[in-house]
Structure formats: C-alpha cells, structure tokens
Amino acid sequence: MTKGFWHRIAAWCAFAPAPLPASQEQAEGAQARVQHAPKGGGERWRAVAPEPGAEAAALFAPYQPPASVRGAGAVLAQDSVTPALWGHGGAGLAWGNGLLAEGLTFRGYPALAAMMLRAEFRKPVEIIAREATREWIRLRVMGAQEENTPDTTPDTTPDTTPDTMPGPMPADPAAQAVPPPAYPRDAALRLRAVEQAFARLDVRDLMRRLVVQALGYGMGHVWIGLKGSAGNEALPLCLTSHGVGCGQLERLGLIDPVWTTPAQYNALNPLAADYYRPTGWWVQGTQVHASRLLSVVPYEVPDLLKPAYNFGGLALPQMLEASVQNFLRTRQAVSDMIGNYATRVLRTDMAGGMADPDGAPEIDAQGITARLAAMTAWQSSNGTFVLDRETEDFSISSASLSGLSELQAQSQEFMAAVPGIPLVKLFGLQPQGLNASSDGEIRVFYDEIAAFQQAHMAPVLRAILRLVQLDLWGWVDPALEFEFVPLWQMSEQESAAVERQKADMDEVNIRSGKITPAEARAREAADGTSLYRTLGLRATHTPPDPAGQTAQKAG
Structure with a gap:
C-alpha cells in the first residue's frame, strides 16, 4: 500500500485542499488549521477554518496498536483520509457527539475487555x-x-x-x-x-x-x-x-x-x-x-x-452499549424510587415552638434535627410518636409504584433485541397469558x-x-x-416414528419396483439423520428372493 492514497485522490480530483499527514491530523483533530504563506520576503501565519468532516476523520483515525505488537522499526503506511470526504454530500459524518453517544467509534480492546x-x-x-x-x-x-x-x-x-x-x-x-x-x-x-x-x-x-x-x-x-x-x-x-x-x-x-x-x-x-x-x-x-x-x-x-x-x-x-446503559440507569432509578417511595411529613410550628430562647423569629436548626432524630429512632411497630395536639401533625406521603416493573422490563427487553436472543434464553422470562409459548421465538433464534x-x-x-x-x-x-447438527431436535418418540415411516416407505417402494434394496441403502448412507450413516452400506450382491428359493426347493 502506498502512503497518502487519499492525499493523491484529493489532489487529482481537486475537490479539497491537500490533507495533512495522518500523525498531524490526529494531533490537531477538529481544531483550526494554520497555513504558512510567504509575503513580501517575510512570513506570516493565517488561521484557516477546519475542513468539513475533520471531527469525524479524527474520531475514525487509524488504530494504533501497543508498541510491542509491530516489529522493531516497522511502520504501517496509513491512509490520510481527507476530512472533505467525510463531509462530502452535506453533513456527512460531521456529528461527532452523536457518534460518541451512540457507541459508533471504536472503543479499543482494553475498554472492550x-x-x-x-x-x-x-x-x-x-x-x-x-x-x-x-x-x-x-x-x-x-x-x-x-x-x-x-x-x-x-x-x-x-x-x-x-x-x-x-x-x-x-x-x-x-x-x-x-x-x-x-x-x-x-x-x-x-x-x-x-x-x-x-x-x-x-x-x-x-x-x-x-x-x-x-x-x-x-x-x-x-x-x-x-x-x-x-x-x-x-x-x-x-x-x-x-x-x-x-x-x-x-x-x-x-x-x-x-x-x-x-x-x-x-x-x-x-x-x-x-x-x-x-x-x-x-x-x-x-x-x-x-x-x-x-x-x-x-x-x-x-x-x-x-x-x-x-x-x-x-x-x-x-x-x-446504549441499551445496557439505558437499562442500568432505569434499574437504578427504579431502585431509588422503591427505597424512597414513602416520605414522613411533620407539620409543626416552625417559627414559634422552635424559636431560640430570646424569642427571635429564627429557626433553631439543632432543635429540628433533634426532633426528627427522635422520631426516626421511634419509627417501628413498637415505637410511639409524641406530638403536640394543637400545633403538630404527622402523616406519610407515598408515591405510586405502579408501572415501574413494566418500564424496567421494557428497558431490559431492548438488550435482547440487538443480539436477537429470546427472553426465555437470555433472562429466563417465560411468556405470560393463556396458551403462551416461546417455541416460535426459539425456532427463529435457532435459524439465526x-x-x-x-x-x-x-x-x-x-x-x-x-x-x-x-x-x-x-x-x-x-x-x-x-x-x-440442527439445534431443534426431535424427541426419541418422534425420531422413532420418523424412522418407522422411512422403513415402511422403503419396503413399499422396493416391493413395487420403484427402487432396489441397494438404492434404499444408498439413501440411508446419504441421510444425515439416519442411524446407519457411518456404516458400510454398499451391497456387494443382490439378496436372493425367498420366494424363488422356496420354488427351487419344491422342484
């Protein structure tokens, strides 16, 4: 492979400026490039806007293996993919944040491990x-x-x-x-x-x-x-x-x-x-x-x-990755909801009953904390809350937990959609309802x-x-x-019934003259499900006719 393939393509077609070498493109990424131009015997620098698709080109830079993988002094010539090619025809791949969010860039072997x-x-x-x-x-x-x-x-x-x-x-x-x-x-x-x-x-x-x-x-x-x-x-x-x-x-x-x-x-x-x-x-x-x-x-x-x-x-x-992250976030949210579905509410005189000794309208934070700590220590079936009859009231505010299981199950099912594995195989979830069966899903999975x-x-x-x-x-x-060997296997009774039907068909066909015993044996040899597929099935001679032998003995 010749180095700078895309560099030459861009120069021939003249549809984009010549790209930088791969190492420089990786270093600069989507930042503004600087071109050097002489003027009046001197030199000046001017900033140039990044080319279309430069961000995507940096995201899909050639893979760099560990230093010990390549031999000493060996360097692979890399393609300098012009960023204009990534952005050719509109937006192209100029959506780097979306690429990262959807997991479309190479994660690298350490991250995959x-x-x-x-x-x-x-x-x-x-x-x-x-x-x-x-x-x-x-x-x-x-x-x-x-x-x-x-x-x-x-x-x-x-x-x-x-x-x-x-x-x-x-x-x-x-x-x-x-x-x-x-x-x-x-x-x-x-x-x-x-x-x-x-x-x-x-x-x-x-x-x-x-x-x-x-x-x-x-x-x-x-x-x-x-x-x-x-x-x-x-x-x-x-x-x-x-x-x-x-x-x-x-x-x-x-x-x-x-x-x-x-x-x-x-x-x-x-x-x-x-x-x-x-x-x-x-x-x-x-x-x-x-x-x-x-x-x-x-x-x-x-x-x-x-x-x-x-x-x-x-x-x-x-x-x-996207489906798993969504499921983990949903699972954690459901767990937090279950752990905090009920909140205890104490209605009391915040400005009067808990004011400081001088009568200032400020709230005594230590007093409130001590009051709540006492109530938390007494929250059991054997505990008793002591409330002021005139100025205090206690209640429990709970949130509805209905629908949480469906939300979590739905996010879990998305993880099975990508590999195409039935829920009963991946999670052990049996289908619900009358006459519900997962045989069809399993057969489709076996086809996959x-x-x-x-x-x-x-x-x-x-x-x-x-x-x-x-x-x-x-x-x-x-x-x-x-x-x-097909994954969908018949039971012993079903296999025995099929073998019996094959034997009956061979017997009828042999008697009617459609096939010979040698041809029936050849069919058994070619049948991958036959019990006799590994045996020497070629007949060395035609079996004698019992009726003919009986006639010869009688004569």
Missing part, C-alpha cells in the same frame, strides 16, 4: 457461542458408496473443496488425484480418524472460544501451529500435500486481537482480491502471513472504517444461529477439516464433508 466483565455484555456473547457449538457438527461422506474391502482403482475425481483460506491455496492435482496407500477406503474408519483428530485438537472448545472472542472484540484469530515452522511465519501456507505433511499439525490456538495489527494491505485497486484485506499481520513483533491465521469478523465495517477498527468489526458489547454458523464458523471448520486430513494421510478427500 472491561465491558466483557459486566454480565449484561458477557451473557449474550456466551449464549451465542454456546448455542453455536452445543449440537456441534456431523461428519459424513457425500455421494460415496464405500466398501469394507480395499479398492485399488485410482480416484481421478478433482478436488473441488472451496478455497477458504485468507491466503492462496493453489490446486495440487498430481498429489490429490490418487489417495496414498495409507488412506483408509472404509468410510467409518475415515470418519472415526477425523473425529479423534478433532478431539485431540479440541476443535469444539476452540470454536466456542473463537466465537466469544470474535463477538467480544469484533475479531478473532486461530493460529495454525505446524511443526518445524519457526522462522517461516511470514511465508504463505498452502493447504495441499506440498504445504502440510503427515504428522505436521501440532496445535490450533487462539490469538487475542489486541496482540495483532496488519502488516500490509492494498488500498489502491478496488478490483484486487486483497483490497482492504491484510495479507500479513504483526503478532507481538512477529510478522505472520494471513494464510496462517483463520480470522472471523462477525460484524464487518465499511472499508473506510476498517483501519480505525484494526481491520476487525463491531463488537457485540459495543452494539449493546444456523445462519451464523454457515457464515462465520463453516469457513474455519472447512479449513481445519482440510488440515486434519493432510495431517492424517497427506491427502484431501473431496467427498468428506460436515454439516451442523
């Missing part, structure tokens, strides 16, 4: 992470009819596994056309080996913590740790047999985004694949190629704001979780599945896939 300590911010993040990994995944072989005997026929099926890595993943047809001899031909053995590798790497808990990190900080990274890769972190990693060998995958670990910052990215050509997409990262002083980090950004921001967010996205606590899994978790899991196969056999089976 502190926000995650509060239950109102932490619980929605944890619920989404737990629900996204609760039923986990189901491994299966897509469209393969497997036998329990070895097959020496070369497999010429091209590798159609999608490229899910941030970096380049060149095809390797020569290495992937024919599986190695150590590759098990039995589907059950392959699935069992992959499941054991996932358990060894603790992929399920890794993905749960990755979702927590991505939602809590706006971005999460998984580090691919290979044996013997020390010193080669800056080189691209290809997920082929030439890039990862058997037994080379050592571990998968999480990298906190506070210790990362982009090393380089393209800000010149929007048609390029790496436009505003880092190809390298600094990880606490070590430069790492992007293909060695599996990154997740749930809530991505526009390109102009990516440098300000460390090329991450909006964090869920930051999105919840399923969409989240496919959008953000599936690319990472697909890359890990590819890594595990290369580590086990040095070959990637394009037919080996996974699917997320």
Whole structure:
C-alpha cells in the first residue's frame, strides 16, 4: 500500500485542499488549521477554518496498536483520509457527539475487555457461542458408496473443496488425484480418524472460544501451529500435500486481537482480491502471513472504517452499549424510587415552638434535627410518636409504584433485541397469558444461529477439516464433508416414528419396483439423520428372493 492514497485522490480530483499527514491530523483533530504563506520576503501565519468532516476523520483515525505488537522499526503506511470526504454530500459524518453517544467509534480492546466483565455484555456473547457449538457438527461422506474391502482403482475425481483460506491455496492435482496407500477406503474408519483428530485438537472448545472472542472484540484469530515452522511465519501456507505433511499439525490456538495489527494491505485497486484485506499481520513483533491465521469478523465495517477498527468489526458489547446503559440507569432509578417511595411529613410550628430562647423569629436548626432524630429512632411497630395536639401533625406521603416493573422490563427487553436472543434464553422470562409459548421465538433464534454458523464458523471448520486430513494421510478427500447438527431436535418418540415411516416407505417402494434394496441403502448412507450413516452400506450382491428359493426347493 502506498502512503497518502487519499492525499493523491484529493489532489487529482481537486475537490479539497491537500490533507495533512495522518500523525498531524490526529494531533490537531477538529481544531483550526494554520497555513504558512510567504509575503513580501517575510512570513506570516493565517488561521484557516477546519475542513468539513475533520471531527469525524479524527474520531475514525487509524488504530494504533501497543508498541510491542509491530516489529522493531516497522511502520504501517496509513491512509490520510481527507476530512472533505467525510463531509462530502452535506453533513456527512460531521456529528461527532452523536457518534460518541451512540457507541459508533471504536472503543479499543482494553475498554472492550472491561465491558466483557459486566454480565449484561458477557451473557449474550456466551449464549451465542454456546448455542453455536452445543449440537456441534456431523461428519459424513457425500455421494460415496464405500466398501469394507480395499479398492485399488485410482480416484481421478478433482478436488473441488472451496478455497477458504485468507491466503492462496493453489490446486495440487498430481498429489490429490490418487489417495496414498495409507488412506483408509472404509468410510467409518475415515470418519472415526477425523473425529479423534478433532478431539485431540479440541476443535469444539476452540470454536466456542473463537466465537466469544470474535463477538467480544469484533475479531478473532486461530493460529495454525505446524511443526518445524519457526522462522517461516511470514511465508504463505498452502493447504495441499506440498504445504502440510503427515504428522505436521501440532496445535490450533487462539490469538487475542489486541496482540495483532496488519502488516500490509492494498488500498489502491478496488478490483484486487486483497483490497482492504491484510495479507500479513504483526503478532507481538512477529510478522505472520494471513494464510496462517483463520480470522472471523462477525460484524464487518465499511472499508473506510476498517483501519480505525484494526481491520476487525463491531463488537457485540459495543452494539449493546446504549441499551445496557439505558437499562442500568432505569434499574437504578427504579431502585431509588422503591427505597424512597414513602416520605414522613411533620407539620409543626416552625417559627414559634422552635424559636431560640430570646424569642427571635429564627429557626433553631439543632432543635429540628433533634426532633426528627427522635422520631426516626421511634419509627417501628413498637415505637410511639409524641406530638403536640394543637400545633403538630404527622402523616406519610407515598408515591405510586405502579408501572415501574413494566418500564424496567421494557428497558431490559431492548438488550435482547440487538443480539436477537429470546427472553426465555437470555433472562429466563417465560411468556405470560393463556396458551403462551416461546417455541416460535426459539425456532427463529435457532435459524439465526444456523445462519451464523454457515457464515462465520463453516469457513474455519472447512479449513481445519482440510488440515486434519493432510495431517492424517497427506491427502484431501473431496467427498468428506460436515454439516451442523440442527439445534431443534426431535424427541426419541418422534425420531422413532420418523424412522418407522422411512422403513415402511422403503419396503413399499422396493416391493413395487420403484427402487432396489441397494438404492434404499444408498439413501440411508446419504441421510444425515439416519442411524446407519457411518456404516458400510454398499451391497456387494443382490439378496436372493425367498420366494424363488422356496420354488427351487419344491422342484
């Protein structure tokens, strides 16, 4: 990336004065700039009004990581975004106070970490992470009819596994056309080996913590740790047999985004694949190629704001900030109202009965204080107030508490609207009324979780599945896939009824000649909910006809 990209754009288009370098813009912010102009052999200074949008440009200044994150002497060229661009087309982003009030500026990782300590911010993040990994995944072989005997026929099926890595993943047809001899031909053995590798790497808990990190900080990274890769972190990693060998995958670990910052990215050509997409990262002083980090950004921001967010996205606590603050303020106000809903009122002769001994009309403050202290000490069911019958009267003034619970509940419900979590899941609040049920809300929430899994978790899991196969056999089976187990599960009785209906349908179809027993077995193999999906289901021969055998014996 070339430094001063927006500087050159402004100069070419001539729609705004040339902006200052990024460091000076950050220092001056929205203050009036001063331009230096020579006149008559001397020099003078004149004040110039701030450019439109300068305040917003200062709010979205590029993220500055801790000093130890970048390597020694490494400086990332920053975009000098002209303030005129922020204010282009009217007001633009020239509403800095609104940005700060609504939580639209990057809070920074220390502030986000502190926000995650509060239950109102932490619980929605944890619920989404737990629900996204609760039923986990189901491994299966897509469209393969497997036998329990070895097959020496070369497999010429091209590798159609999608490229899910941030970096380049060149095809390797020569290495992937024919599986190695150590590759098990039995589907059950392959699935069992992959499941054991996932358990060894603790992929399920890794993905749960990755979702927590991505939602809590706006971005999460998984580090691919290979044996013997020390010193080669800056080189691209290809997920082929030439890039990862058997037994080379050592571990998968999480990298906190506070210790990362982009090393380089393209800000010149929007048609390029790496436009505003880092190809390298600094990880606490070590430069790492992007293909060695599996990154997740749930809530991505526009390109102009990516440098300000460390090329991450909006964090869920930051999105919840306004709703949580409103709820905390409402909760405190309701608590104060309940604690002070009743006020005791003493009507007495303030000017006469409590005047000083000389008869001056001044009020004896000490006398009033002593009188109220005595009444406060006696306020119980066993206490007695002594009042002057002629000049004193006592009463209790109370405020109505009706409606406070509805106000507090409404402010609490706003916190559930942003993450889209049902109240029964987030707060344990059951719906009220006759025939009230939260099944519909839970089904909608499960659909949201399923969409989240496919959008953000599936690319990472697909890359890990590819890594595990290369580590086990040095070959990637394009037919080996996974699917997320639906969160909405049937009961045992419902599942048994469905299996019985499938068996009855297969029996009728086989007898009528619509399908053969082998085709019925193939359907069972492809059915992700079948009890026999992991078994060798390919029939080696057609079962004999019992009626024909009986006729032969009779003859």
